[in-house]
Amino acid sequence: MATIVCPPHFSPVVDAESIKKACQGWGTDEKTIISILGHRNLFQRKLIRQAYQEIYHEDLIHQLKSELSGDFEKNICYLQRAICLWVLDPPERDAHLANLALQKPGLDYKVLVEIACMRSPEDLLAARRAYRCLYKRSLEEDLASRTTGDIRKLLVAMATAYKYDGEEVDEVLAQSEASILHDEIRGNAVDHEETISVLSTRSSVQLSAIFNSYKDIYGRSITKDLLKHPTNEYLSALRAAIRCIKNPNRYYAKVLRNAINTVGTDEDALTRVIVTRAEKDLKKITELYRKRNNVSLDQAIAKETSGDYKTFLLALLGHAEI
Amino acid sequence: MATIVCPPHFSPVVDAESIKKACQGWGTDEKTIISILGHRNLFQRKLIRQAYQEIYHEDLIHQLKSELSGDFEKNICYLQRAICLWVLDPPERDAHLANLALQKPGLDYKVLVEIACMRSPEDLLAARRAYRCLYKRSLEEDLASRTTGDIRKLLVAMATAYKYDGEEVDEVLAQSEASILHDEIRGNAVDHEETISVLSTRSSVQLSAIFNSYKDIYGRSITKDLLKHPTNEYLSALRAAIRCIKNPNRYYAKVLRNAINTVGTDEDALTRVIVTRAEKDLKKITELYRKRNNVSLDQAIAKETSGDYKTFLLALLGHAEI
Numbered sequence: 001m002a003t004i005v006c007p008p009h010f011s012p013v014v015d016a017e018s019i020k021k022a023c024q025g026w027g028t029d030e031k032t033i034i035s036i037l038g039h040r041n042l043f044q045r046k047l048i049r050q051a052y053q054e055i056y057h058e059d060l061i062h063q064l065k066s067e068l069s070g071d072f073e074k075n076i077c078y079l080q081r082a083i084c085l086w087v088l089d090p091p092e093r094d095a096h097l098a099n100l101a102l103q104k105p106g107l108d109y110k111v112l113v114e115i116a117c118m119r120s121p122e123d124l125l126a127a128r129r130a131y132r133c134l135y136k137r138s139l140e141e142d143l144a145s146r147t148t149g150d151i152r153k154l155l156v157a158m159a160t161a162y163k164y165d166g167e168e169v170d171e172v173l174a175q176s177e178a179s180i181l182h183d184e185i186r187g188n189a190v191d192h193e194e195t196i197s198v199l200s201t202r203s204s205v206q207l208s209a210i211f212n213s214y215k216d217i218y219g220r221s222i223t224k225d226l227l228k229h230p231t232n233e234y235l236s237a238l239r240a241a242i243r244c245i246k247n248p249n250r251y252y253a254k255v256l257r258n259a260i261n262t263v264g265t266d267e268d269a270l271t272r273v274i275v276t277r278a279e280k281d282l283k284k285i286t287e288l289y290r291k292r293n294n295v296s297l298d299q300a301i302a303k304e305t306s307g308d309y310k311t312f313l314l315a316l317l318g319h320a321e322i
Numbered sequence: 323m324a325t326i327v328c329p330p331h332f333s334p335v336v337d338a339e340s341i342k343k344a345c346q347g348w349g350t351d352e353k354t355i356i357s358i359l360g361h362r363n364l365f366q367r368k369l370i371r372q373a374y375q376e377i378y379h380e381d382l383i384h385q386l387k388s389e390l391s392g393d394f395e396k397n398i399c400y401l402q403r404a405i406c407l408w409v410l411d412p413p414e415r416d417a418h419l420a421n422l423a424l425q426k427p428g429l430d431y432k433v434l435v436e437i438a439c440m441r442s443p444e445d446l447l448a449a450r451r452a453y454r455c456l457y458k459r460s461l462e463e464d465l466a467s468r469t470t471g472d473i474r475k476l477l478v479a480m481a482t483a484y485k486y487d488g489e490e491v492d493e494v495l496a497q498s499e500a501s502i503l504h505d506e507i508r509g510n511a512v513d514h515e516e517t518i519s520v521l522s523t524r525s526s527v528q529l530s531a532i533f534n535s536y537k538d539i540y541g542r543s544i545t546k547d548l549l550k551h552p553t554n555e556y557l558s559a560l561r562a563a564i565r566c567i568k569n570p571n572r573y574y575a576k577v578l579r580n581a582i583n584t585v586g587t588d589e590d591a592l593t594r595v596i597v598t599r600a601e602k603d604l605k606k607i608t609e610l611y612r613k614r615n616n617v618s619l620d621q622a623i624a625k626e627t628s629g630d631y632k633t634f635l636l637a638l639l640g641h642a643e644i
Contacts, residue, residue, distance in 0.1 A: 089327075125447070125484070128484050129484075132487075136488050136490060137484045138483070138485050138523060138525075140483065141486065141523040141525075143523075144522075144523045157478075160462075160479075160483065160484070161460070162447070162451075162454070162460060163461065164458060164459050164460045168458060179520070197466045197474070197478070198466075200461060200466075201465075201467070201478075202463060203459075203460075262614075271443075291463050
């Protein structure tokens with residue numbers, strides 16, 4: 001369930017004009033921008049961006065980027081990135097996040113795993129289409145040329161999948177493939193060819209059945225078994241992928257926990273999860289967060305962030321002020 | 323360029339009724355069916371199928387399948403398969419061809435290579451979508467579970483690609499990747515990891531540049547170099563994939579030549595190429611065929627086939643009788 005609170009009636013033209021006004025003059029009126037965009041859903045934001053383009057012949061994203069980046073204050077920078085991500089269409093946003101992750105030194109593979117493993121088949125496809133339009137290369141092309149070895153095999157296979165998303169489960173197949181996964185993972189196979197193939201081709205419900213069979217047959221979860229390996233980047237990515245598929249909400253709650261608890265706070269991760277999930281399952285994620293951390297996500301965020309960036313994240317978390 | 327000849331004006335209802343009439347009574351009037359469907363383009367066939375469904379509450383494909391298969395004569399069987407393939411929407415047709423290829427004992431990998439390497443990115447995606455709808459599994463899922471080893475890596479990677487299809491070429495990159503391909507192919511590497519990665523992610527025009535660079539630098543084409551290996555199924559598939567990308571028309575002309583020259587004629591291959599290319603580039607393919615074989619494709623087909631099946635193929639090749 002979504003967390004954001006939006007007015008049932010609104011005028012895209014009035015909103016576009018108010019945002020323009022907030023951007024003009026000496027300094028930017030961030031509060032107005034947040035009070036509008038922090039309380040508009042996907043469809044409403046789309047209409048505002050269209051209205052803005054029609055009235056001012058300028059992309060709202062460009063306007064926000066230039067207005068919110070004039071200041072060197074760190075919080076403004078976080079706010080700008082968060083608002084721009086929020087205004088982007090989800091496929092464009094995923095393409096942008098994937099591209100950023102690919103450019104980071106050392107590659108932010110967790111973002112790529114998130115996008116490849118947790119989007120619906122159609123959403124992943126839409127992100128790949130947006131990536132081609134924006135960067136004039138395919139997502140898998142950049143993935144393949146910026147990674148090597150096992151992590152490349154995993155990421156390319158997951159990102160190019162267009163899985164069946166029906167509800168059918170083949171229990172017998174699940175058991176036999178659980179055993180194949182076990183043989184590779186516990187048998188310290190030279191590579192995880194079959195594991196990657198199963199993960200990247202079987203549907204989500206079939207994979208859940210495989211993970212359940214694994215636990216039933218061997219008495220331990222596949223993610224626990226993976227922990228027994230000496231850690232390397234590929235194995236962390238593989239484990240992240242399995243956790244994303246097994247329980248997306250719990251995975252996101254953990255990403256938020258890590259982002260908040262890390263020294264200095266990981267604002268990129270915090271923004272990414274809040275922005276991408278606010279209209280999807282953020283309510284469920286916040287419940288899991290509170291259960292695991294004995295503190296609400298709102299309180300934790302309020303404590304670790306400040307200024308307009310904090311106000312914006314809390315708006316997406318449902319703090320009304322329509 | 324297409325070969326089929328279609329009337330500019332037609333009535334889907336009259337056509338549907340004529341086909342129904344041809345199917346009724348003692349025996350089927352194949353000639354009427356061919357004279358209609360052999361001269362209708364994709365859009366016209368779609369409308370006829372719709373009209374047929376609305377008037378008779380039955381899928382035209384099912385009707386044709388049952389009517390044209392009552393006879394045990396081989397030629398009727400070829401005709402039935404050809405007409406049904408022709409009436410299917412191209413994405414459904416590709417999904418059906420891929421599924422058939424996967425079910426053949428020993429796997430008809432060349433059909434899979436054809437579909438994966440020669441469809442446009444959007445057409446390949448449409449075929450994958452149709453496959454999911456028809457078979458309740460993803461194409462890559464079936465590919466992965468019915469193949470193993472290197473051929474699996476190649477086929478899955480090619481079939482899951484959603485390539486960038488712009489015209490930009492990076493010549494420097496082309497040269498460096500030509501050298502990577504050469505190292506793997508001529509150096510007898512244990513696997514072709516980089517080669518498969520390059521083939522399945524780079525755009526068609528970029529791959530052409532890579533193959534050109536290969537020839538410029540090493541003085542031999544990549545396909546010639548692949549011939550120096552002892553032949554196995556994977557290497558033939560790899561070579562087929564490269565030939566498909568390098569020159570699709572020449573590849574198809576060769577498939578037709580093999581289909582016609584093989585003892586007993588390979589009707590499946592003949593039908594597949596004629597049906598899938600008749601509205602695309604069959605004119606170009608027939609020109610190449612004549613140049614290479616000193617006989618026109620029409621003459622060769624007329625010699626090797628017979629009856630209504632021959633009439634239908636020749637109709638798709640443009641023998642008028644509207």
